[in-house]
Amino acid sequence: MNIDTLIDARWVIPVNPDGAALEHHSVAIHEGRIHDILPTGQAEKYQAVTRHTLDTHALIPGLINAHTHASMNLLRGLADDLPLMTWLNEHIWPAEQKWVNEDFVADGTRLAVAEMLRGGVTCFNDMYFYPDVTARVCADAGMRAVVGMIMIDFPSAWAGNSEEYLHRGLEVHDHYRTHPLITTAFAPHAPYSVSDGPLENIRTLADELGVQIHIHLHETRDEIQHSLGEYSVRPMQRLKDLGLLSPSLIAVHMTQLEDDELELFAESGAHVVHCPESNLKLASGFCPVARLQNSGINVALGTDSAASNNDLDMFSEMHTAALLAKGVAGDASALPAAAALRMATYNGALALGIAEETGSLENGKYADITAVDLGTLESQPIYHPISQLVYASSRNMVTDVWVGGRQVVKNREMTTLDDNRILSDSTLWQEKLRENHQGSCV
Amino acid sequence: MNIDTLIDARWVIPVNPDGAALEHHSVAIHEGRIHDILPTGQAEKYQAVTRHTLDTHALIPGLINAHTHASMNLLRGLADDLPLMTWLNEHIWPAEQKWVNEDFVADGTRLAVAEMLRGGVTCFNDMYFYPDVTARVCADAGMRAVVGMIMIDFPSAWAGNSEEYLHRGLEVHDHYRTHPLITTAFAPHAPYSVSDGPLENIRTLADELGVQIHIHLHETRDEIQHSLGEYSVRPMQRLKDLGLLSPSLIAVHMTQLEDDELELFAESGAHVVHCPESNLKLASGFCPVARLQNSGINVALGTDSAASNNDLDMFSEMHTAALLAKGVAGDASALPAAAALRMATYNGALALGIAEETGSLENGKYADITAVDLGTLESQPIYHPISQLVYASSRNMVTDVWVGGRQVVKNREMTTLDDNRILSDSTLWQEKLRENHQGSCV
Numbered sequence: 001m002n003i004d005t006l007i008d009a010r011w012v013i014p015v016n017p018d019g020a021a022l023e024h025h026s027v028a029i030h031e032g033r034i035h036d037i038l039p040t041g042q043a044e045k046y047q048a049v050t051r052h053t054l055d056t057h058a059l060i061p062g063l064i065n066a067h068t069h070a071s072m073n074l075l076r077g078l079a080d081d082l083p084l085m086t087w088l089n090e091h092i093w094p095a096e097q098k099w100v101n102e103d104f105v106a107d108g109t110r111l112a113v114a115e116m117l118r119g120g121v122t123c124f125n126d127m128y129f130y131p132d133v134t135a136r137v138c139a140d141a142g143m144r145a146v147v148g149m150i151m152i153d154f155p156s157a158w159a160g161n162s163e164e165y166l167h168r169g170l171e172v173h174d175h176y177r178t179h180p181l182i183t184t185a186f187a188p189h190a191p192y193s194v195s196d197g198p199l200e201n202i203r204t205l206a207d208e209l210g211v212q213i214h215i216h217l218h219e220t221r222d223e224i225q226h227s228l229g230e231y232s233v234r235p236m237q238r239l240k241d242l243g244l245l246s247p248s249l250i251a252v253h254m255t256q257l258e259d260d261e262l263e264l265f266a267e268s269g270a271h272v273v274h275c276p277e278s279n280l281k282l283a284s285g286f287c288p289v290a291r292l293q294n295s296g297i298n299v300a301l302g303t304d305s306a307a308s309n310n311d312l313d314m315f316s317e318m319h320t321a322a323l324l325a326k327g328v329a330g331d332a333s334a335l336p337a338a339a340a341l342r343m344a345t346y347n348g349a350l351a352l353g354i355a356e357e358t359g360s361l362e363n364g365k366y367a368d369i370t371a372v373d374l375g376t377l378e379s380q381p382i383y384h385p386i387s388q389l390v391y392a393s394s395r396n397m398v399t400d401v402w403v404g405g406r407q408v409v410k411n412r413e414m415t416t417l418d419d420n421r422i423l424s425d426s427t428l429w430q431e432k433l434r435e436n437h438q439g440s441c442v
Numbered sequence: 443m444n445i446d447t448l449i450d451a452r453w454v455i456p457v458n459p460d461g462a463a464l465e466h467h468s469v470a471i472h473e474g475r476i477h478d479i480l481p482t483g484q485a486e487k488y489q490a491v492t493r494h495t496l497d498t499h500a501l502i503p504g505l506i507n508a509h510t511h512a513s514m515n516l517l518r519g520l521a522d523d524l525p526l527m528t529w530l531n532e533h534i535w536p537a538e539q540k541w542v543n544e545d546f547v548a549d550g551t552r553l554a555v556a557e558m559l560r561g562g563v564t565c566f567n568d569m570y571f572y573p574d575v576t577a578r579v580c581a582d583a584g585m586r587a588v589v590g591m592i593m594i595d596f597p598s599a600w601a602g603n604s605e606e607y608l609h610r611g612l613e614v615h616d617h618y619r620t621h622p623l624i625t626t627a628f629a630p631h632a633p634y635s636v637s638d639g640p641l642e643n644i645r646t647l648a649d650e651l652g653v654q655i656h657i658h659l660h661e662t663r664d665e666i667q668h669s670l671g672e673y674s675v676r677p678m679q680r681l682k683d684l685g686l687l688s689p690s691l692i693a694v695h696m697t698q699l700e701d702d703e704l705e706l707f708a709e710s711g712a713h714v715v716h717c718p719e720s721n722l723k724l725a726s727g728f729c730p731v732a733r734l735q736n737s738g739i740n741v742a743l744g745t746d747s748a749a750s751n752n753d754l755d756m757f758s759e760m761h762t763a764a765l766l767a768k769g770v771a772g773d774a775s776a777l778p779a780a781a782a783l784r785m786a787t788y789n790g791a792l793a794l795g796i797a798e799e800t801g802s803l804e805n806g807k808y809a810d811i812t813a814v815d816l817g818t819l820e821s822q823p824i825y826h827p828i829s830q831l832v833y834a835s836s837r838n839m840v841t842d843v844w845v846g847g848r849q850v851v852k853n854r855e856m857t858t859l860d861d862n863r864i865l866s867d868s869t870l871w872q873e874k875l876r877e878n879h880q881g882s883c884v
Contacts, residue, residue, distance in 0.1 A: 076825075077833060078825050080779060119820075280768055282774050283768045309833065310833035323723050332724050375865075378557055380864075380865060381516060383518075388518075388752070391751065392748070392751075392752040426822035427822070430825070433823070
């Protein structure tokens, strides 16, 4: 049979079934989707336009960054090591108010997409202003994305009030409704920044349109206190009362949980996105990942923004998650390697509502594939390749990446984005922000 | 003036003074030591045999891995995700008993040294059998090392009883007494594996010889319980009673601390080596780094072995330490970037008793220098280079490394070690261990 692409690898790690590491296997790709996975020795049945032989590599599903704010890459390292509210009030929010416009979002997103593709991430879930711009950049770059139809109580350059936020968001939804790479989700920012009316609208519309709802939830103690003060209930209870606790919900962070809340959440079928590096860096708290998973809750993985990480490195995030879950649970068998890899791939697809299309290497799914070279001395010796990927790998080992069967990274070089342009655009923003930002920069 | 080497860099980050990031500066090296640090514009006063222009790079002190077991690189990923005692009793100790000999230590150390040099580590503090072999491999590779004169109650291939452990260790000490790269420390394994007699001998000899004492201390709850059962006191109190709580002590892990113990330790002048990734992976507990530092205790950084990490990546360890300290302290201003970099460099030199020779970029010290390329898009934009190094860098950004003025890594290639030989040696050990190791390997 004639096919578009055949990739021979040392290991194919499909994530489904869990823990499988198929030695000397090949992936056959046709018309953007995985057609077959089989021993390389039997692959002669396929004649491929392009054949790749990746002798020392593992093929894994492209990683899914289930929560970020891509444009904030332009604020990477702007301010660190500060108490959360000082960081937000005196550094991040003033910079955003001053600088966020279409160009900021275009350039910031492009930088973030480049970083993510080179690091083996083939899909991300975004929440920021100008989702129309984010979507366009991703579509052009060949990156899969769920762009957030952002909702927030205060006006911004993108929208003046909740009607306008909704209207402009729905325009993006309609525009990309049949696009193979771009989907949308409602993205009400957080319980403390979105009032009841807009949340109720979003619940109704999310049901009608069949999209997910992406929100920061139970991230900090302050958020809990604010909700008790304003609404007399904790945020999760408020969302439940508004009808938002359902399998449509993507709840990010979830570091502040009481036992009954864990049960409530588990019954609802809602999803969690765990952002360990952000939670640690901002001292938000510890998400009880092992307990969430043991209760049957789907837990995905995200980097949050580059302003509180400070990169979009999903290999590092996966490593951190696997380590931190053990420390937090007091159990060295918590979140084993295969489960950590699944968190960074399939669980993200589940949370984003796209698990039938991506998140694992299975026949019929999109060919969203990352190749990792395990041939250097940093990876030796190899007893268990999945362990190596989680506990001893880094994103610079990524050599080739496909999204929907299109090779977007070839031999560590991007095929759809221009390094040099991205570097010079970043430098321009760096000069602008450095001039104007209070506090010392070097 | 004629000098050996001049390195021009975008930033020189000396660590002393704290937080300095000198733009467009050069480091002048002569006869293995730092001769001068000055603005590149003034560097014409020096005629260098070799001049390096590193336009987008930061020069930092070579990182100091203050606690590892280098040879255990050959056990990387052999077994993971298991409760600690199962992991030790059923996997690690049987493998060590079967395989550890001079060749294991030579090949394992060589693999570890290669990984560390390529990752910008110029000095490490080791504890393992056959320190004579470790020392030789390091001397040949041009790697700075403190090798442990290991002491443990049970016999091994290297020594049959405590007299023999001491005797063989002292031979290594004597052999390398004037070596520019190799120093020694006593390395009694842990409170539960070394009895009082040998510890008392070590205290006396350490004073006489002016060397440090390197020990695992308060790593787990089980260790505390064992000590209470055997000796009726907690391990730190036992060491105090034996006279070991002093500035000579390098205490590794320290996750189990009561308030009075923190004060006791602070008064003693002893040092801590923090190993966050190992502590998390083995669910040992959380070291209260911010509290230790606030009490004036010197805290250095280490990876522990590649069997519980699973790499010797000090950039990752530094990032994890900076994040975890904030989460554990509940304070986003804890362990700021400059302090994390200092932990990975100067504090290690202090702990190892070599702070007059290395650990910072200062005139007169050994030229142990690591160059990090901050020019790729993953590092953009740059507002604060020290923040970038800690929160947004990875070891693959290391391009060039000098130890004692000798360039051991040039353009990402090692100059003193052979990649291919190391790869093939590792593969031989991988095949041997895989055949014989119970449980599934792929």
